[in-house]
Amino acid sequence: MAVLQRSLVLLVTFIHLSHGKLSFAKQKLHITMYTDGMYSIGVNQDTWLTSADTYIYASGTKQTGGQGLKLVETNGVSGVDKLGNWNGLTFQYLVPSINVSFHATIKVYENFVVFAQNFKTQVQGTTSGEFDSVISSFPSFGVGSGNTSLGYVSFGGNMVGDTHMKWGRFKSPDATLNYGIIGGPLVLFDSGSDAIIIAPFSQFMAASLYHDVTGNSVHWGVMGGVNTVPENYVYETILFYSPDGVNRAFSEWGRLIKFYYDKDESYRKSDLTINYLGYWTDNGAFYYYNTETNTTYERTMIDVRKYTVVEKIPYRYFQFDSWFYPKDEYGGVTTWVAMEGIFPDGLRYVWNALDLPIAAHNRYWSSQTTYAIQNGGKFKFLLEPPKAIPVDQTFWDSFHQDAKQWGLIMYEQDWLDVEFGMNITRSDIYLGREWLLQMGAGARKNDLTIQYCMSLPRHAMQSLEIPVVTQARVSGDYQPGNDQWRIGISSMFADALGLAPFKDTFWTTTNQTGNKYGKSEPNIVLQSAVATLSTGPVGPSDKIGATDLNLLMRCCNQDGLILKPSRPATAIDKQLHRLAFDDGVGxxxxxxxxxxxxxxxxxxxxxxxxxxxxxxxxxxxxxxxxxxxxxxxxxxxxxxxxxxxxxxxxxxxxxxxxxxxxxxxxxxxxxxxxxxxxxxxxxxxxxxxxxxxxxxxxxxxxxxxxxxxxxxxxxxxxxxxxxxxxxxxxxxxxxxxxxxxxxxxxxx
Structure with a gap:
């Protein structure tokens, strides 16, 4: 190993943000860097992580330190930015045969480290051939390369990384991490109170991590399907440390990244659908693809409203789900309007009859969508049958403006993972981000808020740049009697991003005859409590005549204002320890x-x-x-x-x-x-x-x-x-x- 160029010992702990400033109380985290490009992470004199290979793909080939990628210079660097003073090293790499320059920088702040990849030249032929791999690797660490008694939680899958969440011991071969398109933050912790979060810090929609099981290593970089990286493209990863456990790590990490991206709580605090009781009709609801006998959805919704007025149930909005708009044979949305057989008199008539604002659901776009120029519409879409994606800001401006005319206040974008599953979204380095930014800009222009549903961790993290995204589903679909109420871990992640966690709808009585599921709900008290303590929407979905008003009103005041705690209820750290270590402690x-x-x-x-x-x-x-x-x-x-x-x-x-x-x-x-x-x-x-x-x-x-x-x-x-x-x-x-x-x- 080369002579030690610089060894930095950081004194770190929580960040306290006050009036836009950062202040620190101190504990010990160690970052050691060497001139040969190696580095390690230590906590309290104990090495937790040591580096693995740095690499990039270029001209269709994996360029590693031993094959093509040459470390030509190492420089000490320092600076000051919005997050404070930092010091570190830049490793300057070159692929001489094709004149590709790639810089890898470690920026050391008080209690966190930012790893930056900078493609100094345009690079083509970068695709790894696998969407779930990465085309660039920095940082990278050996799994179990340091303290082998660490536990981990690995977020992954949709619903803000809840559906595929994994935990265990961070050593080989025990660790089975989520990676690739579905992957999310990796949390490491010991049996005491030290914890580290490693996650993307920029370019969230293009970022991925890759768990190389054969090589016993984990790598952060640009997602594996990207074929071209532009000149001076920068991707960053953050490693954040807390000496006081996983919950506090998420809280303080979230405070930091929200400060950095200027995401405040104003839209979340003012979102009516988060703050007041609403009536929901999504999957699990009594009236999900189900109406009263021999009548329309229009009549059913109006009858629900009449029932709630008579019983003095203080619903303040209605949610309409995917049953109201037309879809193609694959399930993609063709036009976001009400079908005539659903609302014969139209959405505006129903809004006026209900005399309440509307939250409404949408899926992914069909390649047959009538909005696309290719199908006779007015807006630019990229078509990849059977799906499509809009690439036109005027589409979202017009789309949300039209919906305001029938009472929309909150737009629920569901099936986000399915939309992102297109080849073009996973191979273009900018498209995913532009799609979500345009959607958010259209909503903001029209005074709407957005809920993300079936969001991968990358979508949820991208919301840091989209202030009108105020909430996200953090569990699978509700079905009477199922266990999707277990949101104690995923709520940590969502709340850290400024998103109110939503557990989905629920019933307030056990038996509701005539339901399409043929099920009952034995856990009505638990459902009510979890929904309220989540700080997200509280949205029951009972049959007419089947609401337990006394139970329901435990969530709110007489006007339907939800009485919340100051933060979501989350799983205690000892619960995570038991899951990871399986040692009976917790x-x-x-x-x-x-x-x-x-x-x-x-x-x-x-x-x-x-x-x-x-x-x-x-x-x-x-x-x-x-x-x-x-x-x-x-x-x-x-x-x-x-x-x-x-x-x-x-x-x-x-x-x-x-x-x-x-x-x-x-x-x-x-x-x-x-x-x-x-x-x-x-x-x-x-x-x-x-x-x-x-x-x-x-x-x-x-x-x-x-x-x-x-x-x-x-x-x-x-x-x-x-x-x-x-x-x-x-x-x-x-x-x-x-x-x-x-x-x-x-x-x-």
């Missing part, structure tokens, strides 16, 4: 946690389901260690608070899917000589929600500033000095607010 089932932050006070939520054995949950396990809280649950009108500490863990057991365990934590508020515990709205899934509680003030009294629907009656529960429960009722004022004062037991 819960045998699902344990997710989240919290609400109000006025600097934290209120925790714990959801446990499908546990096959008792698990002693500690505050450290939860990830929200806010003082020494009390913990309580609400079951059949019974409330009882207990101590919760490392010495007094919560012993979770008897938490089946049909009767999940939901526990809450609250700090003790000292008011005068009294210790007050706030239970909150115990008839809601989120007992203390920022959508309900604006502010908490503590002085000689405890004031809770509330908001809601004018005239809405709100019940808050408390205990004083550990004594019996005290209920205080508040009526929300005409201005939508009220102030609850504990000592005087009144509201104003």
């Amino acid at each position: 819960p045998a089932g699902e344990i997710w946690t989240t919290y609400t932050e109000i006025s600097g006070y934290y209120f925790g939520i714990i959801l446990a389901a499908d546990l096959s054995e008792m698990y002693p949950l500690t505050p450290q396990d939860t990830g929200f260690q806010f003082g020494t809280p009390k913990i309580f649950s609400y079951n059949e009108g019974h409330l009882e608070a207990m101590n919760f500490s490392e010495q007094y863990p919560l012993k979770l057991q008897d938490c089946p899917k049909e009767a999940p365990c939901v526990w809450y934590t609250s700090s003790i508020f000292q008011v005068g000589t009294n210790e007050i515990l706030i239970y909150g709205e115990v008839n809601k899934w989120v007992t203390m929600s920022p959508q309900r509680v604006q502010e908490i003030l503590v002085s000689d009294d405890l004031e809770i500033h509330l908001q809601g629907s004018p005239g809405e009656l709100v019940n808050f529960a408390f205990s004083v000095n550990g004594d019996s429960i005290q209920d205080i009722y508040c009526s929300i004022g005409n201005d939508g607010t009220a102030i609850l004062r504990f000592n005087s037991k009144n509201c104003s």
Whole structure:
């Protein structure tokens, strides 16, 4: 090995973003680089990863260090950019026989590293011959080349990498990573609290990783089907470190990349379909390709609306699925309009009759689409029968403008993985990105938001550049009684990208006669709780007359505003450890946690389901260690608070899917000589929600500033000095607010 050119020891930990600035508290991550192009990653004096081959494809041949690719110079580099100061090395490679220049740069920041590939010259003949390979490799690491006791989670497949997610030990031959077109971020972690995320940092739609099983190595680069790379094309990969576990790694990594791509929360916070209850008709719904007997969809939807008005179910929008528009014999969309037999009076008439806005679903485009110039339409499409893809910004501008005329507020783009499965999208280095950017620009121009469905990790990451993409499905299709509610891991990834995780629709009652599936839903409580705690859309799909209003209203206020936690509920780190290490350490089932932050006070939520054995949950396990809280649950009108500490863990057991365990934590508020515990709205899934509680003030009294629907009656529960429960009722004022004062037991 060459003489050490530079060895950098980084002091790293979480990033805290405040007023657009970065600040750091420090822990140790080690990056060592050598003049011969090798490098390694270490954590706390322990080597985790050592480099494998750097290579590119050019003129139809794989150019490696020993065959064609020559390292001609290594330079120390430094700079400053939006993310701060960085130092590192650039390895300058050359393929002399065809005069191809390729630079590989390692940029070292405080607690993360960016690996950059720069094609200094245009390169042709780059295709590897396999879509699921890569045409360029940097960084690359040996699998199990360092610490062989690491665990991993590998995202892959659609629904933001949920459907093919894998986990295990990061060593050969145990590791079976997702790679290629379906691949996503790779997360590595030890049995303690150190974790690393490795993922694309730019050119998301063209990026891939490749797991070379024979060579026991994993490589990041441009996807394998690309045949030409333009001059000065740059692709980057980020390696992000956290000393405090996988959940915190995702949270802080997400904060960093959203800052870098200027993706704020404004569209997500204002999206009506995320914030209010909606009625859904997608796969799993009672009225999915199914109507009331001997009538049309038009009549059925209007009858659903009449039922909900009579029963005072506060739906604020309707979702129409793929049943409303025409498709070709392969299932591709020909024209995005309502079929006459579905809505005889047209979409605009139905919108007016419902008197609610619309969210609507779309599939991939058929090569027979009437919008394409080749088929007599007005817009540019690339056709690859039986599919097509638009390549015309004016198409999306016009398309979304037309849909606004019949009440559309949210456009659901489904079948994203199928659309991207075209040869032209997987071989053109720019086409995938341009497709999604144009779609997003058209929606933004027309004040619409977008939900991604069946999105591969690359689609989800591309949404960082598309602010109107506010939400994404993170599970497979709902069917009554199935297990697609298990979204505790995929929600971490989606939320980090600024996407509200959507678990899909659900039923609120077990038996709904006449359903097309011939099934029942035994887990109605779990479905309701998961949907609410996801922070994504809450969209039931019951038959007329079959809604459990009491269960449904646990999610929201009187107006249908969803009462959410501050972040999605996600699987605890110990759950990931058990999956990866299979050593019995961690819960045998699902344990997710989240919290609400109000006025600097934290209120925790714990959801446990499908546990096959008792698990002693500690505050450290939860990830929200806010003082020494009390913990309580609400079951059949019974409330009882207990101590919760490392010495007094919560012993979770008897938490089946049909009767999940939901526990809450609250700090003790000292008011005068009294210790007050706030239970909150115990008839809601989120007992203390920022959508309900604006502010908490503590002085000689405890004031809770509330908001809601004018005239809405709100019940808050408390205990004083550990004594019996005290209920205080508040009526929300005409201005939508009220102030609850504990000592005087009144509201104003």
